[in-house]
Amino acid sequence: MTANRIWAPWRLEYVKDASKDIEEECVFCARPALEDDETALIVHRGKRCFVILNLYPYTNGHLMVTPFEHVGKLQDLDAETSAEMFDLASRAMDHLEAVYRPHGFNVGFNQGRAAGAGVEHHIHMHVVPRWGGDTNFMPVIADHRVMPQSLEDSYRVMLGAFEGESGNPEQ
Secondary structure: OOOOOOOHHHHEEEEOOOOOOOOOOOOOHHHHHOOOOOHHHHEOOOOOOOEEEEEOOOOOHHHHHHEEEOOOOHHHOOOOHHHHHHHHHHHHHHHHHHOOOOOOOEEOOOOOHHHOOOOOOOOOEEEEEEEOOOOHHHHHHHHHOOOOOHHHHHHHHHHHHHHOOOOOOOO
C-alpha cells in the first residue's frame, strides 16, 4: 500500500537548520498589530483568534487560525480560545469548500521545532485545502510550486467569504 504524501522540498533548508535562532518579533503578534488586515493577510478577526492566509502556502487558500494571545502550546490555551480556534477552522473549511471546492483538507498543528513549527512559540492551526493530484513534478524537479492564484486574489476571495457570513461578524 502506497502512502499519500505532501511533498514540500522547499522546506528542506528550514528542516536542516532546526537550531536557528528564534525570530525577535512574533509574526502572529505583529500581523494583527499592523491594523491593516489586507497587508497582514488577515481575513477574519474573532474575539480571541484570527484567520490569516499563509504567506508561504502549500496550496491556494492555505489558512491558519491563531489566537491573539502569544501562547506556544495547544494545551496552554484556555477552553474559550481553543473552542474558538476549532470553530473558526470549521467555518474556514466551509468557506474554502464553497470557494475552491477542494477534495479534502489537511488540518492540524505543528507544535515545536522538531514537529516542523515555523513559528514555534505561537500556536497556530493550519487549514490546507487539498485536491486529488495537487502534487506535481514542479516542487520535486524544479523546487517551485505552481500557485494558480495570487495571495492578493486569495485574500479578496476569503475575506468576501467571511464577510458574507450571516450573524455576528465578530464571532
